[in-house]
Amino acid sequence: FCYGALRQSFSELPSGLSFDFVVVGGGLAGSVVSSRLSENSRFNVLVIEAGPTNAGVIDSEVPLFDLDIPSRFDWNFTTVPQTALGGRVMPYPRGFMLGGSSSVNGMVYTRGSSADFDRFARFTGDSGWAWKNILPYFLKSEKWVPPADHHNTVGQFDPTFHNLKGTGMTSVSLPGFQLPIDGRVLQSTKEFPKEFPFTLDYNDGTPLGLGYLQSTIGNGTRSSAATAYLNPSVLARPNLEVVLNTRVTRVLSNSSGGKAKSFRRVELLSGTRMVTINAAKEVILSSGSVMTPHILLNSGIGDKHELAQIGISSTLDLPSVGKNLSDHPMVAVGYFVNSSDTVDTILNSPTLTARFFAQWEANHTGPMVNIGVDHLSYSRIPANSPIFENFSDPSPGQNSPHFEFAIANGAGFTGLSGNLISGVLAALTPVSRGTITLKSSNPLDPPIIDPMFLTSGFDVFALKEIIKTAKQFFTLPTWKGYVLEPAGAFANITTEEDLEQYVIDNAGSAFHPVGTSSMSPRNANFGVVNPDLMLKGAQGLRIVDASVMPFVPAAHTQASTYAIAERASDLIKADWQQ
Numbered sequence: 001f002c003y004g005a006l007r008q009s010f011s012e013l014p015s016g017l018s019f020d021f022v023v024v025g026g027g028l029a030g031s032v033v034s035s036r037l038s039e040n041s042r043f044n045v046l047v048i049e050a051g052p053t054n055a056g057v058i059d060s061e062v063p064l065f066d067l068d069i070p071s072r073f074d075w076n077f078t079t080v081p082q083t084a085l086g087g088r089v090m091p092y093p094r095g096f097m098l099g100g101s102s103s104v105n106g107m108v109y110t111r112g113s114s115a116d117f118d119r120f121a122r123f124t125g126d127s128g129w130a131w132k133n134i135l136p137y138f139l140k141s142e143k144w145v146p147p148a149d150h151h152n153t154v155g156q157f158d159p160t161f162h163n164l165k166g167t168g169m170t171s172v173s174l175p176g177f178q179l180p181i182d183g184r185v186l187q188s189t190k191e192f193p194k195e196f197p198f199t200l201d202y203n204d205g206t207p208l209g210l211g212y213l214q215s216t217i218g219n220g221t222r223s224s225a226a227t228a229y230l231n232p233s234v235l236a237r238p239n240l241e242v243v244l245n246t247r248v249t250r251v252l253s254n255s256s257g258g259k260a261k262s263f264r265r266v267e268l269l270s271g272t273r274m275v276t277i278n279a280a281k282e283v284i285l286s287s288g289s290v291m292t293p294h295i296l297l298n299s300g301i302g303d304k305h306e307l308a309q310i311g312i313s314s315t316l317d318l319p320s321v322g323k324n325l326s327d328h329p330m331v332a333v334g335y336f337v338n339s340s341d342t343v344d345t346i347l348n349s350p351t352l353t354a355r356f357f358a359q360w361e362a363n364h365t366g367p368m369v370n371i372g373v374d375h376l377s378y379s380r381i382p383a384n385s386p387i388f389e390n391f392s393d394p395s396p397g398q399n400s401p402h403f404e405f406a407i408a409n410g411a412g413f414t415g416l417s418g419n420l421i422s423g424v425l426a427a428l429t430p431v432s433r434g435t436i437t438l439k440s441s442n443p444l445d446p447p448i449i450d451p452m453f454l455t456s457g458f459d460v461f462a463l464k465e466i467i468k469t470a471k472q473f474f475t476l477p478t479w480k481g482y483v484l485e486p487a488g489a490f491a492n493i494t495t496e497e498d499l500e501q502y503v504i505d506n507a508g509s510a511f512h513p514v515g516t517s518s519m520s521p522r523n524a525n526f527g528v529v530n531p532d533l534m535l536k537g538a539q540g541l542r543i544v545d546a547s548v549m550p551f552v553p554a555a556h557t558q559a560s561t562y563a564i565a566e567r568a569s570d571l572i573k574a575d576w577q578q
C-alpha cells in the first residue's frame with residue numbers, strides 16, 4: 001500500500017489502508033503528536049483535519065497580517081451572550097486549517113511560570129507535569145533562531161533556557177524589526193522599576209518583569225505546528241497520511257460490556273456520507289478546547305442527564321466533559337501619539353502595505369516580520385491588596401503573574417483609528433469558569449460556547465487594576481512629548497464606576513481556552529482524562545490538546561500545548577513499545 005500524502009478529501013485516501021493511530025485534528029497538538037508517532041516506521045498514522053492546507057496561505061505566513069486572517073480559516077464561532085458583559089456576544093476564533101490555531105494565532109511565545117506546571121503536577125499527582133520535567137519538552141519543541149534583522153541579541157534573552165542546538169522544531173525568535181517606541185519602553189524599567197523591572201527572559205520559569213517579546217517566527221515568517229512538524233520531509237513518510245477538509249463527528253465504542261469500553265472507531269463526514277474508520281491502537285483527539293468536548297458530547301461521553309435532555313444516549317458518564325472552561329479575559333486601552341510611525345499608518349494605507357509586503361517577499365525583512373509588539377510585562381497584584389480579603393489568591397505561586405501587559409505600537413485590539421500606542425491587558429489568573437455544551441444531537445451543529453467571562457468579581461477587579469497600571473505606565477516621563485491624550489471611551493473614565501463600565505463594555509477573550517477535557521488524578525471522580533491523557537474509564541482514546549490543562553497557565557497557551565503534546569507523544573510511544 002502507498003501511505004504518505006496530503007489528501008484533499010477522505011475519498012482520496014486509498015481503500016484498504018489500516019492505521020494504528022487516528023489523530024482527530026491536525027492543529028497544534030495533532031501536528032506534533034502525528035509527527036512524533038510517525039517517527040516510528042512501525043506505526044501507521046492517520047490525521048484527519050477539518051480545514052484546508054496551510055501551504056501558500058500568505059495571510060498566515062506574514063506576521064503583521066495576524067490580526068486580519070480571512071474567516072475561511074476560522075471556525076467562526078461566537079459565544080452566547082455574556083451576562084457579566086452586558087449580554088454581549090463575542091467572536092471566539094479557532095484556527096480552521098492545518099496547524100490549527102498555531103496557523104492563525106498572534107505567535108506570542110510564553111511558557112508561564114514554574115509554579116503553573118508545579119501546580120499541574122500537584123493537582124494530577126503526576127510529577128511528570130512539574131516544571132523541571134516539562135522544561136525539556138519546551139526545549140524539544142522550540143528551535144531558537146536569530147531574528148529577521150540579525151541584530152545582536154546579547155542581553156535580550158537567556159540562552160540557558162532555549163534550544164540553540166538546531167534540534168528543535170518550531171522556530172522561536174526575538175523581534176526582527178525594531179519599533180520606534182522600544183527605547184522609551186525600556187526606559188520605563190528604570191523609571192518604574194517596582195512595577196516594571198527588566199527581566200532578561202520571561203520564559204525561564206520566573207516571568208515577572210518587562211522583557212523582550214519571543215515569538216514563533218523564523219526567517220521573518222510564521223512558524224506553525226504545520227510548517228515545523230508536518231514539513232515536507234515528514235509528510236513524505238510512507239507511514240503518515242493527512243486528510244484535509246474532513247470533519248469528524250463522533251468517536252464510537254467498538255466493544256461492549258465487560259471491561260472498560262474501548263473507543264477506537266471514528267465517524268466522519270465524507271462528502272455527504274457518514275463513514276467510520278478504526279484505529280488498531282488509539283484514537284487521539286486533538287481538536288482543541290472547543291471541538292474536543294464537542295466531539296465527546298456528541299459521542300455520548302459527558303454528563304448523562306444533560307445528554308439525555310437533548311436526546312443523546314450515554315456511552316460513558318463523565319460529567320466533567322465541557323466544564324471548567326478557563327480563558328484569559330483581555331481588554332485594551334489606547335493613547336493617541338505624536339507620531340505617524342505606528343503600524344496603523346501601514347495597515348491603513350494600501351500603498352504602504354504593498355510596499356512593505358514587497359520588501360517581505362523580497363528578503364523577509366521590514367515591518368511585516370513583526371506583530372507590532374516588541375515587549376511584554378508581567379506583574380502581580382500587591383499582597384496587601386483589599387481584594388485578598390474576599391478572594392484567596394488564584395495564582396499558583398509568588399513567581400507567577402496576575403497580569404500581562406503587551407505594549408503595542410498601534411491601535412491593535414482597541415479597534416480605534418488614528419496613530420496610537422496601546423496596552424493589551426490580560427488577567428492571567430481567571431476565577432470564572434465556563435462551559436462547552438450542545439444545542440442538539442446533530443453533530444454538525446456548532447457548540448454552545450459560554451466562557452462566563454467576568455462572572456467572578458476577582459476577574460473584574462484584576463482588569464480594573466491592570467488598566468490603572470497601564471495608565472501609570474503611559475504617564476511616565478519616558479512618554480513625555482510622545483504619548484498624547486487617551487483615545488476612545490478610555491478618555492472618559494473619571495470614576496471607579498466608569499472604569500468598571502469600560503471593562504464590561506470592552507473585555508473579550510485572549511483566545512486561550514483550556515480545561516474542557518481536564519486532567520485529574522487517576523482515581524478522581526471528576527475530570528476527563530488521567531494524567532497520562534487517557535480518557536477516564538475507557539480504553540483506546542487519548543486526548544492531546546490544550547483542553548487537558550486543568551488551569552490556564554499565566555501565559556499564552558501555544559508553548560504549553562507544544563510541551564504537552566511532546567510529552568504525550570513520549571507517553572504514547574512508551575505504552576506501545578514492542
Ligand SMILES: Cc1cc2nc3c(=O)[nH]c(=O)nc-3n(C[C@H](O)[C@H](O)[C@H](O)COP(=O)(O)OP(=O)(O)OC[C@H]3O[C@@H](n4cnc5c(N)ncnc54)[C@H](O)[C@@H]3O)c2cc1C
Nearest residue numbers: 025027028029050100101105106107108248288546556558
Ligand atoms: C486568534 C488566536 C490568537 C492566538 N494567539 C496566541 C498567541 O499569540 N500565542 C499563544 O501562545 N497562543 C495563542 N493562541 C492560542 C493557541 O494558538 C492555542 O492555545 C493552541 O493552538 C491550541 O492548540 P490545540 O492543538 O489545542 O488546538 P488547535 O491548534 O486549535 O487545533 C485544533 C484542530 O482541530 C481541528 N478540528 C476541530 N474539530 C475538528 C473535527 N471535528 N474534525 C476534524 N478536525 C477538527 C481544527 O480545525 C484545528 O486544526 C491564539 C489562538 C487564536 C485562535
